[in-house]
Amino acid sequence: ALPVLAIIGRPNVGKSTLVNRILGRREAVVEDKPGVTRDRVSYPAEWAGRDFTLVDTGGWEADVLGIDARVAEQAELAIQLADAILFVVDATVGATATDEQVVRLIRKSKKPVVLCANKVDSQRQELEASELWGLGLGEPYPVSALHGRGTGDLLEAAMKIL
Numbered sequence: 001a002l003p004v005l006a007i008i009g010r011p012n013v014g015k016s017t018l019v020n021r022i023l024g025r026r027e028a029v030v031e032d033k034p035g036v037t038r039d040r041v042s043y044p045a046e047w048a049g050r051d052f053t054l055v056d057t058g059g060w061e062a063d064v065l066g067i068d069a070r071v072a073e074q075a076e077l078a079i080q081l082a083d084a085i086l087f088v089v090d091a092t093v094g095a096t097a098t099d100e101q102v103v104r105l106i107r108k109s110k111k112p113v114v115l116c117a118n119k120v121d122s123q124r125q126e127l128e129a130s131e132l133w134g135l136g137l138g139e140p141y142p143v144s145a146l147h148g149r150g151t152g153d154l155l156e157a158a159m160k161i162l
């Protein structure tokens with residue numbers, strides 16, 4: 001079976017946009033409102049000659065448990081089936097309590113992770129991205145999934161841990 005790279009992160013940070021960027025086509029559903037992606041969707045993907053399975057996560061609807069519990073639940077399931085994790089944070093928002101909670105789940109899993117600081121659409125936003133060193137997951141890769149900025153370096157790092 002192909003190695004599995006799972007994309008996890010809070011709603012609206014740009015996971016599905018990043019999936020489409022990696023696939024080179026619009027297949028994952030991007031929405032301005034969270035809650036659109038089905039719980040987990042797998043895509044056959046290829047980068048720099050490596051074949052792998054890319055898993056997009058979502059389906060976070062604030063139910064009785066609340067949105068944070070749903071994020072944690074989905075992240076935990078995705079981490080379980082992943083060989084490596086691509087954790088996406090919205091650099092324009094910064095790390096939230098939910099992000100910290102997901103970091104704890106990643107740590108507990110001991111699985112390799114690459115940190116994507118998304119929505120860094122311009123160089124002047126890279127300072128915001130560098131604040132995500134504070135999550136303790138190593139280098140935050142500044143990326144604009146929307147425009148493609150920085151995705152090459154991010155995927156290169158992801159391929160090294162996959």
Ligand code: GDP
Pocket residue numbers: 009010011012013014015016017018029030031032034035037058118119120121143144145146147
């Ligand atoms: P998901 O819920 O994590 O899958 O997030 P989506 O991929 O659906 O994106 C949520 C919103 O963020 C959409 O309006 C996207 O267009 C926007 N978005 C995603 N990536 C970027 C980015 O790099 N820069 C900016 N400015 N917006 C982005």
Ligand code: MG
Pocket residue numbers: 015016017029030031036037057058
């Ligand atoms: Mg999505």
